[in-house]
Amino acid sequence: MPLDELRIYTVTPQGLEEYLRLAQDVAVPIRGDAYGSLLGFWTGEIGSVCRVFNLWRHTDLATRQQARAGLDRLDAWRNDYVACVHPLMDEQEIRFMSPVAPLRPPAGEVSAYEFRLIRTKVGKAAEIAARLRDEPPDDDPAMSLAVWTTFAGRLNEVVQLSAYPDLDRRIRSGGWRDFYNRHGASIARTESSLVAACPHSPLR
Structure with a gap:
C-alpha cells in the first residue's frame, strides 16, 4: 500500500x-x-x-x-x-497517511477543494474514516476525492479531500451536520480549509 x-x-x-x-x-x-x-x-x-x-x-x-x-x-x-x-x-x-478511500481525480470542473482534518477520540479514526467512505456526507458522493487515516505526525486523525464545482454547492450541503449528529461522540474536533490549486499542482 x-x-x-x-x-x-x-x-x-x-x-x-x-x-x-x-x-x-x-x-x-x-x-x-x-x-x-x-x-x-x-x-x-x-x-x-x-x-x-x-x-x-x-x-x-x-x-x-x-x-x-x-x-x-x-x-x-x-x-x-x-x-x-x-x-x-x-x-x-x-x-x-494510509488511504481508506484512495485518491481519484475530480469528475468535472472544480471551483474549490476542501481539506477536512477530523481529530477523533482515541482509537476511533478507522471507524470515522470508514463512515466517510461508505456514507459520504456531501449531497453528491462524487465530491469526496479521498479519505485517509494518519499513522504518524498527528495520530487519531482522519483527512478528507473534497472537490466542489462551485462554492454555493459547498455552502448548501447540509449532510455534514447530520454526519456530526450521528457520529459526533467519536469526534474531538474538526478543522476545515477551502483551498485553491496552484499552477504546478497535478490535481487541478
Missing part, C-alpha cells in the same frame, strides 16, 4: 508569494518524480489563509526516508530552495 504524505506549511503573510514562486520554479523541478510523486499543491483561501498544502506519494516509508536523504545531499536543494524558504515559514506540519 502506498504512503501518502500531507505537508502543511504556515507561511508569513509577506512571504507567501515568494514561497509559491520558489516552490514552482525551484523545488518542483529539482524533485521531479525522483523524490516522491507530487499529487497536489494548494494554498488556503478560506479557513487557513497563508497556509500551503502539498500532497506527495511514496512507495513506502523506507522509500520516503531515502528520498529525503537524497534531497538533503543536493546542493541545489539546500542552497537554492531550503535556505530561501525557511525564513518565509512560521510552521511546518507533516502527516503520514
Whole structure:
C-alpha cells in the first residue's frame, strides 16, 4: 500500500508569494518524480489563509526516508530552495497517511477543494474514516476525492479531500451536520480549509 504524505506549511503573510514562486520554479523541478510523486499543491483561501498544502506519494516509508536523504545531499536543494524558504515559514506540519478511500481525480470542473482534518477520540479514526467512505456526507458522493487515516505526525486523525464545482454547492450541503449528529461522540474536533490549486499542482 502506498504512503501518502500531507505537508502543511504556515507561511508569513509577506512571504507567501515568494514561497509559491520558489516552490514552482525551484523545488518542483529539482524533485521531479525522483523524490516522491507530487499529487497536489494548494494554498488556503478560506479557513487557513497563508497556509500551503502539498500532497506527495511514496512507495513506502523506507522509500520516503531515502528520498529525503537524497534531497538533503543536493546542493541545489539546500542552497537554492531550503535556505530561501525557511525564513518565509512560521510552521511546518507533516502527516503520514494510509488511504481508506484512495485518491481519484475530480469528475468535472472544480471551483474549490476542501481539506477536512477530523481529530477523533482515541482509537476511533478507522471507524470515522470508514463512515466517510461508505456514507459520504456531501449531497453528491462524487465530491469526496479521498479519505485517509494518519499513522504518524498527528495520530487519531482522519483527512478528507473534497472537490466542489462551485462554492454555493459547498455552502448548501447540509449532510455534514447530520454526519456530526450521528457520529459526533467519536469526534474531538474538526478543522476545515477551502483551498485553491496552484499552477504546478497535478490535481487541478
